[in-house]
Amino acid sequence: MNGTSQIGKLFLTLALTLLLVGLTFGVLASFVYINPNFLKDTLGFVALRPLHVSLVTFWIIIGANGGVMSALQILYPNKLSNKLATTQLLLWLIAIVGVMSSYFHKDFGGREYWEFNPIWALPIALAWVLYLVNFFRVIKTAEKWPVYVWMWMSGGLFFMFTFLENYLWVFPYFREHFVTDMTIQWKVNGSLVGSWNQLLYGTAFFIMDKISGDNKVGYSKLAFGMYFLGLFNLMFNWGHHIYTLPTESYIRYIGYGVSMTEWIFFARILFSWKQSVSDIKKHYHYFPYRFIMASDFWVFANMGQAIIMSIPALNLYTHGTHVTVAHAMGTTIGINTMILLAACFVFLKSDCITYNKPTRLLNTTFWLMQGGLLLFWLALNIAGIKKGIWQNSAHQIEYHQLMKQLIPYFTLFSIAGIILLITLFITGGVLLYHFIRCTNQSIKNQPVFTAQKSTTI
Amino acid sequence: MRITPTYLFVLLCFGFLVYSFTIYIKPSQQIKTQQFDASIAAEGKLIWQKYNCQSCHQLYGLGGYLGPDLTNVYSRKNETIIKGIIGSGVRSMPAFQIPDDEFTKLLEFLKQADASGNADYRNYNVLPNGMIEMQ
Numbered sequence: 001m002n003g004t005s006q007i008g009k010l011f012l013t014l015a016l017t018l019l020l021v022g023l024t025f026g027v028l029a030s031f032v033y034i035n036p037n038f039l040k041d042t043l044g045f046v047a048l049r050p051l052h053v054s055l056v057t058f059w060i061i062i063g064a065n066g067g068v069m070s071a072l073q074i075l076y077p078n079k080l081s082n083k084l085a086t087t088q089l090l091l092w093l094i095a096i097v098g099v100m101s102s103y104f105h106k107d108f109g110g111r112e113y114w115e116f117n118p119i120w121a122l123p124i125a126l127a128w129v130l131y132l133v134n135f136f137r138v139i140k141t142a143e144k145w146p147v148y149v150w151m152w153m154s155g156g157l158f159f160m161f162t163f164l165e166n167y168l169w170v171f172p173y174f175r176e177h178f179v180t181d182m183t184i185q186w187k188v189n190g191s192l193v194g195s196w197n198q199l200l201y202g203t204a205f206f207i208m209d210k211i212s213g214d215n216k217v218g219y220s221k222l223a224f225g226m227y228f229l230g231l232f233n234l235m236f237n238w239g240h241h242i243y244t245l246p247t248e249s250y251i252r253y254i255g256y257g258v259s260m261t262e263w264i265f266f267a268r269i270l271f272s273w274k275q276s277v278s279d280i281k282k283h284y285h286y287f288p289y290r291f292i293m294a295s296d297f298w299v300f301a302n303m304g305q306a307i308i309m310s311i312p313a314l315n316l317y318t319h320g321t322h323v324t325v326a327h328a329m330g331t332t333i334g335i336n337t338m339i340l341l342a343a344c345f346v347f348l349k350s351d352c353i354t355y356n357k358p359t360r361l362l363n364t365t366f367w368l369m370q371g372g373l374l375l376f377w378l379a380l381n382i383a384g385i386k387k388g389i390w391q392n393s394a395h396q397i398e399y400h401q402l403m404k405q406l407i408p409y410f411t412l413f414s415i416a417g418i419i420l421l422i423t424l425f426i427t428g429g430v431l432l433y434h435f436i437r438c439t440n441q442s443i444k445n446q447p448v449f450t451a452q453k454s455t456t457i
Numbered sequence: 458m459r460i461t462p463t464y465l466f467v468l469l470c471f472g473f474l475v476y477s478f479t480i481y482i483k484p485s486q487q488i489k490t491q492q493f494d495a496s497i498a499a500e501g502k503l504i505w506q507k508y509n510c511q512s513c514h515q516l517y518g519l520g521g522y523l524g525p526d527l528t529n530v531y532s533r534k535n536e537t538i539i540k541g542i543i544g545s546g547v548r549s550m551p552a553f554q555i556p557d558d559e560f561t562k563l564l565e566f567l568k569q570a571d572a573s574g575n576a577d578y579r580n581y582n583v584l585p586n587g588m589i590e591m592q
Contacts, residue, residue: 032523036549044551045523049512108509112520115509150462165477175499177484178569184480186519228465235473243589244581245517246574251480256588313583320518320526391578399525400548 006439007085008073011066012344013435014089015059016428018096019337022055023424027417033403033410047103050115054099056332057113061159062092063340064199065131068152070347071206072138075149079138084130091127095120111185114166121167128163132156146218147227148202148209154231155198162191183247190238196336198230204292204339207346211283229265233258240310244319252312259310262303269300287358290366291342297370298334301377302327317392322409323384330377333420344431352438365426372419379412492572493565501566504559513550517576523549528576531567539564 029048031038039048065088072080098120102108109117135156139149166188168174174181209218217223239255269276276296283289305327309318318324345355358366383406390402397405505511513523520526530539540560546552555563574591581589 032549038549040549040551045549046509046512046551049521050509106509109503109506111506112511115506115512145462150466154466168481169502172496172499173484174481175502176495177487178498178502178573180480180483180487181502182517182519183483187477187480224462228462228469231466231469235469236476241519242517244576244578245519246591248483252588254476311587312589313587316578316581316583316589319578320515320522322522325522394579403523 007080007082007089008066008068008070009348009435010089011062011069011085012340012348013432014092015063015066015340016344016431018055018062019059020425020428022052022059023417023421025055026052027414027421028052030410030414030417034407034414043104046108047106050108050113051100051103053113054103054116058092058096058099060196060200060332060336060340063343064155064196064203067203067340067343067347068135068156068199070343071148071203072135074210075206076138076142079141081134081137084134084137088127088130088134091123091130095123095127098123111166111169113189118167118170121163125160125163128156128160132160144219146209146215147220147223148205148218150224150227151198151202151205151230154227154234155195155200155202158191158198158234159195162188162195166192179245179247182245183242183251186241186245187238190241191234193331194230194234194237198234200336200339201230203343204295207288207342208292211286211289212279226265226268229261233262237262237310240315243312243315256310256312259307262307262310266300266303266307269296269303285357287355287362288342288345290358291338291345294366294370295335295338295342298330298338298373302330302334305330305381317388318384320391321384321387322380322406323388326377326380326384329380330373333373334377337424341427348431348435350438352441353434362427362430365423368419369423369427372416372423376413376416376420379409379416383409383413490572493568495569497562497565498569499566501562501564501569504555504563505566507559508553508555516570517574518578526576527567527570528574529571531564531571536564539567 025048028039028043029045029052032040032045032048039045043051069080069085099116102116102120107117108115110121114121135152139145139153142149145153165184168184169181174184205218205223209215236254237258239251239253240259242255243252280293284293305323308314309323309327349355355362386406386409387402390396396402510527511520513521515521515526516528518526534542542550543553543555543560580592582592583589
């Protein structure tokens with residue numbers, strides 16, 4: 001079996017495993033909102049939350065790497081360096097063990113979302129350098145890049161830049177200036193998410209391109225227009241996170257103005273809905289497509305929410321509330337995870353298992369997952385709106401009283417989390433089981449997209 | 458001139474770098490204040506991260522959601538109360554045994570956060586263009 005054809009799959013299966021472990025910690029953390037004493041004297045929320053956040057973040061980043069590498073292997077066969085990719089994978093494994101051990105021993109030190117001892121950022125940064133070297137080795141010979149290659153290139157470069165920028169706080173020069181430090185922190189958070197979105201949307205574009213069989217779309221002016229608009233937002237829209245921070249006005253106005261260009265994405269989704277419905281009808285029975293379709297729905301819901309939250313006058317009611325959590329989780333689960341699951345179903349298939357038609361189990365699980373996510377999203381939004389009203393009210397009750405009033409919504413959020421955990425365990429379990437089974441059978445790989453012509457009839 | 462993807466990409470990257478470095482040079486333009494010691498506050502930020510306070514607490518609405526926002530806790534509570542809460546814990550917050558030197562640094566960080574502004578959303582005005590501004 002060719003090593004390079006397998007390496008993307010190894011990244012995807014590692015990422016999938018991290019998702020399942022990370023979700024388990026997420027559900028455990030959600031119980032603390034209902035029972036404050038839950039695991040208080042052992043791990044506690046202080047370790048459960050970063051365990052959840054870091055592992056699901058790694059699912060997205062490592063999964064995005066796996067998706068890009070698998071796609072590159074199809075586009076430019078045997079060009080990826082197996083040695084570089086394997087070293088990258090080993091560095092990731094070292095980082096994951098280090099990060100988890102750091103949390104279990106409560107050896108914190110980093111910023112929010114990257115709270116582990118900063119030493120473990122080194123193997124991650126090094127792994128990313130190797131990824132970039134490998135990526136550019138492959139694409140440097142390609143003559144004209146389709147839009148998804150541009151997206152992968154931008155995502156890769158900007159992830160590297162912002163990941164390093166994320167550690168500027170180690171220099172007292174930055175840390176001594178409270179407002180600048182927080183400005184940089186949220187500049188990084190905004191651009192990092194934009195970077196992995198470029199990697200994932202590129203992969204989603206690649207999959208759709210191959211499903212439709214229309215290779216011209218990847219070179220169209222509209223596709224490039226949307227790509228540059230996304231890149232522009234990645235670079236400049238992050239100011240919408242810090243409207244309440246006493247930073248310079250121009251930063252807040254740039255964030256506000258650039259965020260409003262997202263109306264163009266929103267309008268595009270609305271104008272193309274007829275085409276989308278027709279595409280859904282055409283490809284509905286091709287199972288991986290189902291997840292791309294789901295991600296489209298969640299793009300619509302979360303982008304509408306994001307635009308509303310980006311208007312400063314309305315942001316006063318959503319900032320620092322669970323509406324923000326609903327948005328963060330709605331996008332990471334609804335968009336990022338759905339695209340990555342589609343990628344797993346496409347790239348982890350072989351002639352041992354194709355996933356072209358869903359089994360009853362996978363079909364039911366898919367719809368339960370979407371229902372669970374909707375409940376999850378709604379419960380957080382309602383809790384967030386209630387907190388938003390509280391933080392703007394003239395007569396505030398105590399914070400702990402507010403949190404007590406929100407327990408029914410947190411209970412719903414926990415139940416929805418359990419539904420997501422179960423459905424993702426089933427979906428991920430099926431993917432991992434067949435991957436191990438097929439690898440053991442050592443059946444010779446065939447080109448990934450050969451069986452899909454039937455889906456476009 | 459024909460606008461190619463490469464040209465547009467380089468142009469955007471240039472704008473991004475200029476914007477980034479405009480932000481990076483801000484600390485060098487800062488006027489020193491007497492309200493807190495910036496170098497001790499910078500050490501205090503490391504203590505804030507060491508005990509992962511951000512996991513549950515926010516500053517300017519940014520951070521965790523389990524506990525209250527601590528931007529102006531320094532002016533709302535006195536040092537003894539802050540030390541008491543940290544040392545004994547409350548509800549889901551465990552008791553933290555923080556050495557005195559670390560507590561002093563953490564307190565300086567909270568003093569710096571408090572001096573930077575007010576995080577009470579009720580003090581904001583909404584401008585006609587939709588932007589918000591502290592009263």
